[in-house]
Amino acid sequence: MAELQQLRLEINNAFKLSGFTIRREASIYLAEQLVSLSQQERKKKIDKLLAHILHQCLSQPVLEKQHIEVAYKECSSSGLEESETVLNIIDAFSVPKLNYDNERNKFVKDISASNNLYPEPKWKAQFLIDRYTMIWHRTARNKLFAKETLPSMESENRFQLRKIEVLQSSSSRVDDVIVLGFLAQLTEGKYYLEDPTGSVLLDLTETRYHSGLFTESSFVLAEGYYDDKVLHVMGLVLPPAESRSASLPFFGSLNTFGGKSKTLLKNSQNLLKIEQENEDGVIVFISDVWFDNLKVISKLKTLFAGYNDFPPIAIVFMGEFLSCPYGYEHSTQLRAALINLSDVIFPFTKLRQSCKFIFVPGRGDPVAPNILPRPAIPNSITKEIREKLGDSVIFTTNPCRIQYCTQEFVIMRQDLVTKMCRNSIHFPETGDIPDHLTKTLLSQCTLSPLSLGVQPIYWKHADALNLYPMPDLVVVADHFQPYTRMYQNCHVMNPGSFPRTEFSFKVYVPASRTVEDSQIPNDET
Structure with a gap:
């Protein structure tokens, strides 16, 4: 009996520190649930209970027994928060659409996206532009291209990505060109490289292909020289992939995968x-x-x-x-x-x-x-x-x-x-x-x-x-x-x-x- 009384006192003090007044019936109920636990487990349970109640944004600071019962039951269900799901099947039509915010330098969720299967014609180009933007930013921050490379390594390790409009504005030969673009066959038998700024004809006669499968409509890095409105490609390589850990800073806690949770469940302990x-x-x-x-x-x-x-x-x-x-x-x-x-x-x-x-x-x-x-x-x-x-x-x-x-x-x-x-x-x-x-x-x-x-x-x-x-x-x-x-x-x-x-x-x-x-x-x- 004395142990229950002491436990009730601990519960009352903990809830007071968080700004709550707990009714007598509620503190008795909670003390009965926690009495069999060790001191350390009790503290963890009370802290978790308080965090859950604070998350509920209750209109009154006075906690009745039913508030504690509901909160205790929810906190005890396999130890998961409401948004945490062990297994979730996400269909393709509920995958979140992400857009790159240049000002904030990160991806944000597009809340205006609809499930229309046959949208206006602009979307035929838009989904490719979105993919280009994603690959461009990922490639530009790769260690081979990033501006943060140390000055001593600049001459041997750093390359410069160019847009196609830069090439088209030049009237003379440009050497050491690296362009990220979309591989397309705009006229029969002739391949072009496209990006949102324009397109350029490719000469692939002397091209050395790196590992990967280079298909029409894929994005590639073309290395070579530009002369007489033709990009002579010496090497064709796929854009560098980026590991999950390197990508995460540009998404924050945003749920990029889909499902009910607003935050990324990958971080759930x-x-x-x-x-x-x-x-x-x-x-x-x-x-x-x-x-x-x-x-x-x-x-x-x-x-x-x-x-x-x-x-x-x-x-x-x-x-x-x-x-x-x-x-x-x-x-x-x-x-x-x-x-x-x-x-x-x-x-x-x-x-x-x-x-x-x-x-x-x-x-x-x-x-x-x-x-x-x-x-x-x-x-x-x-x-x-x-x-x-x-x-x-x-x-x-x-x-x-x-x-x-x-x-x-x-x-x-x-x-x-x-x-x-x-x-x-x-x-x-x-x-x-x-x-x-x-x-x-x-x-x-x-x-x-x-x-x-x-x-x-x-x-x-x-x-x-x-x-x-x-x-x-x-x-x-x-x-x-x-x-x-x-x-x-x-x-x-x-x-x-x-x-x-x-x-x-x-x-x-x-x-x-x-x-x-x-x-x-x-x-x-």
């Missing part, structure tokens, strides 16, 4: 603790999951049985979801296949209750056109599986984003290797194609550095394809052979086609930030 403690938590990525194929369903049943006792955080299924070509009965067939899948999942109770099943559509899935970002599969097709499995199934867009604790993942189903190689102006003579692709995507800050004729994009939703600031994991599900690469502390991986790679898939372990190759064993002996 509560979420970091959950992430590190869940050492066995994994996210499974499977691509080309043909739900109408009996062998695939059989292998999935084996997968579900293996994970039932230790459910993963999520299983991400990526399309196409049917093995047959797209036809007039495609929607009906997919609906039947999803109903069958729900019957397969339902008996695995632990898995169904603890794991999220996320569905990312492919190009051949109903009913959207081949334009990115692609909407989720319509509710009319997914109604039965959602009714049977409830909140554990999530049908989202392609691409989509996943936030797990402090980590950020970008997921896309696209046969990107074939498209990039087919549309490159120069195929790499050496090196590994996954290495070239990884470097290209992260240097271009986008999932689709291709012309609109090759891969159409909803102009006003190009931000959904952004890879800047750099996420922790980029999944590009492709028919190409499976691979995992690491570049600037960012994993880029392809799980490969599930049925075509003898039922292999990828597993990501957030606690250790590692990618594991997995495969369902063959039953045949």
Whole structure:
């Protein structure tokens, strides 16, 4: 009894120091909740409770019992603040649009952005200008170009970025030119470099290409000399990528990734603790999951049985979801296949209750056109599986984003290797194609550095394809052979086609930030 009285006195003093008067019933309730804790834990709990109540902006400084009960319950729910979410699936059409503020030298959120799929024509150029601005500022502050370079190193290490209008204003030859621009074919068979100030014809006959895949509509650094209205390119290189840690000062605490939180969850200590403690938590990525194929369903049943006792955080299924070509009965067939899948999942109770099943559509899935970002599969097709499995199934867009604790993942189903190689102006003579692709995507800050004729994009939703600031994991599900690469502390991986790679898939372990190759064993002996 004396301990309770002493604890009540501590509670009253702590609340008085914060400007609150706590009622007797409220202090008794709180003392009863805290009496079993150690002195240090009590202090932490009281401080957290006060911070939570101060955040509520109550109209009166007098705290009743119900105020304390609600606040204590909210503070005890896994130790998370209201805006902190452990797992969040973000569709492409709710990704925040960011603009660069030159006066403040940082990115700010565009609050005027709308979800109009077919905006006014200016947006066709605007999304490319936005991407150019992003890459220009990132490149200009790179150590090779930054003005802050030490004077003693200036002559050998520092280069000067130029705009195209500077070249066009010169009537004589200009040597040692480096220009950042957009690679375009304005006339048949002739390549030009464009930026917001103009365009210049390129002479690529003596060009040495550095690593990466140089496609039309990608941004490149062209090095050479300008003479007689032609830029003679000696070297072509991708803009330097920028690590997440180097980018963060230009975004502050702004939530650049998407989701309910106004601030960046990457800095949350509560979420970091959950992430590190869940050492066995994994996210499974499977691509080309043909739900109408009996062998695939059989292998999935084996997968579900293996994970039932230790459910993963999520299983991400990526399309196409049917093995047959797209036809007039495609929607009906997919609906039947999803109903069958729900019957397969339902008996695995632990898995169904603890794991999220996320569905990312492919190009051949109903009913959207081949334009990115692609909407989720319509509710009319997914109604039965959602009714049977409830909140554990999530049908989202392609691409989509996943936030797990402090980590950020970008997921896309696209046969990107074939498209990039087919549309490159120069195929790499050496090196590994996954290495070239990884470097290209992260240097271009986008999932689709291709012309609109090759891969159409909803102009006003190009931000959904952004890879800047750099996420922790980029999944590009492709028919190409499976691979995992690491570049600037960012994993880029392809799980490969599930049925075509003898039922292999990828597993990501957030606690250790590692990618594991997995495969369902063959039953045949």
